[in-house]
Amino acid sequence: MTEKKKILIIEDEKDLRFFITQALKSEGFETIEAFDGEEGLEKAKAEKPNLILLDLLLPGINGYEVLSRLKKDPDLELIPVIILSNLGQEEEIERGLKLGAIDYLIKANFTLDEIVERVKKVFSKN
Amino acid sequence: MFDKIFDSLKDGLIVFDQKNKVSLVNDAAKKILGIDNKILGKSIEDFFYFPELKNLFFLLGTDIKEVFRKEMDLEKNLILEITSIPVFEKEQRIASVVVLHDVTREKTIERLKSEFVSVSAHQLRTPLASLKWSLETLAKERIGNLNEEQKKVLQKALTSSERMLDLVNDLLNVVRIEEGKYVYRIVPTHLENLVHSAIDFFQERIQEKQIQFEFRLPSKKLPKVRADPEKLSLVIQNLIDNAIRYNFQGGSITITLSEKDKEIEFSIKDSGIGIPESEKENIFQKFFRASNAIKTETEGSGLGLFVAKNIVEAHGGKIWFESKEGRGTTFYFTIPIK
Numbered sequence: 001m002t003e004k005k006k007i008l009i010i011e012d013e014k015d016l017r018f019f020i021t022q023a024l025k026s027e028g029f030e031t032i033e034a035f036d037g038e039e040g041l042e043k044a045k046a047e048k049p050n051l052i053l054l055d056l057l058l059p060g061i062n063g064y065e066v067l068s069r070l071k072k073d074p075d076l077e078l079i080p081v082i083i084l085s086n087l088g089q090e091e092e093i094e095r096g097l098k099l100g101a102i103d104y105l106i107k108a109n110f111t112l113d114e115i116v117e118r119v120k121k122v123f124s125k126n
Numbered sequence: 127m128f129d130k131i132f133d134s135l136k137d138g139l140i141v142f143d144q145k146n147k148v149s150l151v152n153d154a155a156k157k158i159l160g161i162d163n164k165i166l167g168k169s170i171e172d173f174f175y176f177p178e179l180k181n182l183f184f185l186l187g188t189d190i191k192e193v194f195r196k197e198m199d200l201e202k203n204l205i206l207e208i209t210s211i212p213v214f215e216k217e218q219r220i221a222s223v224v225v226l227h228d229v230t231r232e233k234t235i236e237r238l239k240s241e242f243v244s245v246s247a248h249q250l251r252t253p254l255a256s257l258k259w260s261l262e263t264l265a266k267e268r269i270g271n272l273n274e275e276q277k278k279v280l281q282k283a284l285t286s287s288e289r290m291l292d293l294v295n296d297l298l299n300v301v302r303i304e305e306g307k308y309v310y311r312i313v314p315t316h317l318e319n320l321v322h323s324a325i326d327f328f329q330e331r332i333q334e335k336q337i338q339f340e341f342r343l344p345s346k347k348l349p350k351v352r353a354d355p356e357k358l359s360l361v362i363q364n365l366i367d368n369a370i371r372y373n374f375q376g377g378s379i380t381i382t383l384s385e386k387d388k389e390i391e392f393s394i395k396d397s398g399i400g401i402p403e404s405e406k407e408n409i410f411q412k413f414f415r416a417s418n419a420i421k422t423e424t425e426g427s428g429l430g431l432f433v434a435k436n437i438v439e440a441h442g443g444k445i446w447f448e449s450k451e452g453r454g455t456t457f458y459f460t461i462p463i464k
Binding site for chain 2: 013015016019020022023026086087088089090106107108109111112113
């Protein structure tokens with residue numbers, strides 16, 4: 001049996017965090033939650049998750065900054081990051097992907113099931 | 127006396143004589159451009175050497191061409207609309223009148239309006255995501271079982287939340303269009319691939335409505351066009367969506383792609399309700415919906431064709447239609463092959 005994959009959710013909206021966590025847990029993932037970018041980076045270092053779901057508009061340092069710090073850290077740079085944001089203009093998507101995110105999802109345009117599917121897809125590739 | 131009249135005008139006025147030299151400049155023009163009477167007698171070519179007049183030189187050219195309400199940005203947040211009118215006497219051009227109309231305020235309001243719509247639409251997405259995911263969590267019975275009635279009610283709520291999201295996304299698209307930033311990633315694109323995926327997307331609804339669907343392609347492979355595939359897909363989707371939505375049960379839809387001198391032409395013919403004669407001219411207007419369309423389907427934002435037209439035109443193409451009320455409509459668009 002393969003061990004449970006650990007997913008870090010960096011999202012400041014409590015309700016949204018709750019729903020994503022619920023959906024991932026029901027599909028057998030282990031979840032860790034972070035409220036802002038600082039906490040997210042700390043937990044990423046401490047827990048070494050298998051994947052990070054990252055919001056962009058966060059209190060304090062924003063998601064782009066979190067992403068570029070993750071990619072600069074040799075211990076963390078290989079963790080796949082999916083951006084999950086309500087921003088969705090082309091410049092924003094392009095910027096996220098250039099910084100090294102492997103996927104960019106506009107929250108409101110996706111169902112929880114679709115988000116879980118995207119997460120699974122990342123692991124099926126590896 | 128004429129000087130007094132000119133100086134009382136709120137619009138800036140510059141008059142060039144036959145030799146394209148400044149013969150008159152009113153107070154408003156001096157104020158707007160930050161110039162004084164020293165400009166009198168200078169030629170349009172001299173404008174090139176004044177930083178505050180350079181843009182005007184580029185707009186009018188050395189021959190002071192006729193211009194109607196062309197927008198021009200001056201520095202320090204000043205936006206002008208320039209109109210240039212040649213004055214003739216016995217077929218001889220004897221002067222050119224250049225009018226400078228300050229539209230900074232209007233443009234600022236326009237920008238603020240766009241920003242407002244954009245910010246509100248983005249803000250709406252967060253509670254909408256929460257709403258949608260709450261309903262989904264319930265409907266998927268992740269936190270308890272539901273009876274059939276409850277499932278049905280939840281399904282309706284989910285459909286409504288999707289509709290609201292579509293509207294929010296449409297509004298964001300409109301803002302992008304109005305900012306002229308919409309068509310973004312231009313790549314060589316096979317139009318037929320876009321059509322195939324759009325048809326796949328609507329398969330279920332086509333079957334539900336028992337529509338006879340046909341997709342006609344020429345025997346010879348069509349060349350690629352330079353297009354933003356995501357945006358062009360939206361055009362095709364909007365047109366198919368309308369053709370299904372405003373069709374009768376058991377009606378027909380035919381999509382045809384063909385090559386016509388340096389263009390690819392897309393057409394979609396339906397056997398639906400058609401567009402009333404008196405409303406044809408409004409059909410591409412933002413938020414407009416034909417009266418018979420509103421009766422058939424209460425849903426609909428009135429933005430689909432507006433968005434489609436803007437996307438097609440941003441690609442250098444054309445969009446039009448033929449329609450008979452009660453008989454059906456054919457929409458056409460072309461995209462140049464480059």
